Amino acid sequence: MTVGVLCIHGFSGGPYEVEPFTAYLRAQTDWLIETPTLSGHGEELHMRGFTAKHWLMDTELAFRALAKKVDEVIIVGFSMGGIIALYLAQRYKVKKLVLLSAAARYVSPKQLVKDFKMLATEAYHRNLSNNELFLRYRSKFNNVPLSATIEFMKLVQAVAPYYKNIKNPVFIIQGKLDGIVPYHTAQFLYDQLASKDKHLYFSDNGKHHICYGEDCSAWFLRVLEFLKGQ
Template identity: 25%
Template sequence: MPVLPGAEPFRHEGGEAGVLLCHGFTGSPQSLRPWAGYLADRGLTVSLPLLPGHGTRWQDMAVTGWQDWYAEVDRELRALRDRCARVFVVGLSMGGALALRLAAKHGDSVAGLVLVNPANKVHGLSAYALPVARHLVRTTKGVAGDIALEGAREVGYDRVPLHCAHSLRRFFRLVDAELPQVTQPLVLLRSPRDHVVPPADSARILSRVSSTDVEEILLEQSYHVATLDHDAERIFEESYRFIGRLAPGVGKKGSVSGG
């Protein structure tokens, strides 16, 4: 299936500091493309992959699971490590959970984390029904597009395959158990008016990681997809400041590739 317009992966060859960006569940690189472009314009090496089953149609996603999504970002991290002296991982929503597992598993190979409205749990009573319900019902209503900014749009699916939701629930439980292994510097930016991921998820993550260099920032003007919302520029600036603090001298010219 062809990739939806705007959902293409993005890469930029820049300097010795690299950034891996992880998009969210049923979303696409489009939600993080402005952030990736901001970092690329400042000379960082950037990788924004398209997760398997995403960016086309929900039927393609229905045959994938967390192992496929994690394997993709794991490969991208290893490729960046071969190219860069220091690599940072950033993520939105489920992308935050992917980033946390990379940090837990790869240790010092990940220099720092920037998490935007990171998800830690599939909420609601329906979550407990997923093991059975996924065999009876194929999909449920989508979660994409929670944005306060008028006219802003997220390229994502309007349906959630229940098989994938079940896999996501298992993944969140796995990552939650691994959070004490996360020791890297961390910036967590969250929206108090997030209609997809509740504040409890961020609180849980911050209470369980072993990181000592931690900053929490509130995004008062934005909903869940804050990277496309009113606070987007603040996210970009805070992440660049964070990276610059830990990797002084970032910023060289490079080349861009997309699609």
């Protein structure tokens, strides 16, 4: 029985967002792992002119290509990729789902303010170049057009009515200090999904880029056990 894993990154991101987890899976399994880059995304952003339809089509094509090579497909989705994973599960035969910081709701203003206060403090002390959050988001502030953000919001709204139809086994991971997706979103998703086999893990210190959290090795193992059916 051959297994394929489709890993879908987030809005205005790239495969690097899930790279620690995909590297772990490659080291621990012989599964075929694919990490497509959505249109306009990647290390350098060129998002103007691309829509939610483009991103959904990107992932559908990637799913179909992977499904031809393996017997079973697992989907791992980070942030917006988590919502796309649910979209694909509604349309195709998906063995299991892993939702990382899934953006069913987005932007926790409270945590975002905390993060930016931290940035302001470090800027004052001239330590900004060493701040991981600043480095990750600096390019995004300048290169994400409003039209793309609107498309992201449209995508989330379009998939929301289907949550209650999703019955696939699912593992949800969420950081409590996520400044982009309010952490209670994970509980909302857990309650909405019709899956009987569903799991929820909260990382006390995890932020939005959950694959880079201090406790990621703990949930990496738990998710792998879930995916292997142990």
